[in-house]
Amino acid sequence: MQPIISKEEFVGLINQHRSILHKLCNLYCQSGPDREDLFQEIVIQLWKAYPNFRGESKISTWLYRIALNTAISGLRKQKKRPGTLALGDLHAEQQDVQYQQDKEEQLVQLYAAIDLLTAIEKALVMLYLEDKSYQEIEDILGINENNLRVKMNRIKEKLRKLTNEADHGIR
Numbered sequence: 001m002q003p004i005i006s007k008e009e010f011v012g013l014i015n016q017h018r019s020i021l022h023k024l025c026n027l028y029c030q031s032g033p034d035r036e037d038l039f040q041e042i043v044i045q046l047w048k049a050y051p052n053f054r055g056e057s058k059i060s061t062w063l064y065r066i067a068l069n070t071a072i073s074g075l076r077k078q079k080k081r082p083g084t085l086a087l088g089d090l091h092a093e094q095q096d097v098q099y100q101q102d103k104e105e106q107l108v109q110l111y112a113a114i115d116l117l118t119a120i121e122k123a124l125v126m127l128y129l130e131d132k133s134y135q136e137i138e139d140i141l142g143i144n145e146n147n148l149r150v151k152m153n154r155i156k157e158k159l160r161k162l163t164n165e166a167d168h169g170i171r
Contacts, residue, residue, distance in 0.1 A: 010046075020067075021042055021043075027114065027122055041070055046066050049066050072119040112162075113162035114159065120141070125159075127140060
């Protein structure tokens with residue numbers, strides 16, 4: 001069992017990994033307030049779970065695992081509630097996409113396609129985009145490396161199809 005971490009050490013750990021936590025929140029949440037809520041929930045879960053960290057893996061691997069589990073379980077809870085969409089948000093989103101340059105449009109399409117993936121597929125894409133090795137991804141997600149490679153190839157193909165459909169207005 002790890003010694004009790006001080007508040008300052010914990011804040012340092014969070015600050016050290018803040019960018020990846022924010023990327024994860026951006027990947028799993030659509031609105032700013034939802035992203036902030038998820039970030040806070042992840043920090044709470046990390047604080048609660050830290051006494052159980054055994055040091056058998058890197059701290060970053062443990063952090064990813066807790067953060068992803070929190071995001072995925074939050075997504076499951078959210079799917080049980082009926083969703084709403086403000087008309088103002090829809091109008092603003094249409095204007096943003098309309099005026100963006102080609103590169104930005106491609107990025108928007110890619111994130112839209114990623115949003116259609118399952119929670120596990122999103123986690124895999126996020127870790128892949130963070131340049132994590134398949135071994136690190138295996139440690140974080142608990143899926144063996146061969147299955148990860150197969151899943152990643154299927155996800156890449158799925159994303160190609162989804163972005164091609166978006167290019168051609170197919171839905």
